[in-house]
Amino acid sequence: MPLVNEDDLDWTDVDDGGMHVRRKQLGEAAGGDQLGCSLYELPAGEASWPYHYHTANEEAVYVLSGTGMLRLAGESQPLRAGDYVTFPPDESGSHRVVNDSEGTLRYLAVSTMHEPEVTVYPDSEKVGVFVGAAPGGRSGRTHNGYYRMADDVDYWDGE
Numbered sequence: 001m002p003l004v005n006e007d008d009l010d011w012t013d014v015d016d017g018g019m020h021v022r023r024k025q026l027g028e029a030a031g032g033d034q035l036g037c038s039l040y041e042l043p044a045g046e047a048s049w050p051y052h053y054h055t056a057n058e059e060a061v062y063v064l065s066g067t068g069m070l071r072l073a074g075e076s077q078p079l080r081a082g083d084y085v086t087f088p089p090d091e092s093g094s095h096r097v098v099n100d101s102e103g104t105l106r107y108l109a110v111s112t113m114h115e116p117e118v119t120v121y122p123d124s125e126k127v128g129v130f131v132g133a134a135p136g137g138r139s140g141r142t143h144n145g146y147y148r149m150a151d152d153v154d155y156w157d158g159e
Contacts, residue, residue, distance in 0.1 A: 116130060
């Protein structure tokens, strides 16, 4: 496994509809297989991915600099440099990071990289399905999609 220095990696700008964040995939660059780690910079006034939880992967966040707010299991908590929090792979790990400050919020996000994975988005009542690569992975995905929970069908429908 190679030693990786974040200064040697380029930022990836993630501009996905309702959010903008910069990311360096440290775990992938170091050849990690079962453990992912990304460095994030969340600009002032931005929020990370929609409020969600994972069913297969545990995640954690360590705040390096800046301040913000963490929505965790439906409650808001302040975030500041030095804070560390884990998100278990169930509803109690529902989370979203929000930068409600005037500066950049910089943090590490670490996660197991199990697949298949289902992510649940309680606010929008949808699920995400990832097969072949965990949500943070880039290669080998054989299926990926987002589905409204209200579209649930009977097992035998369309047989």
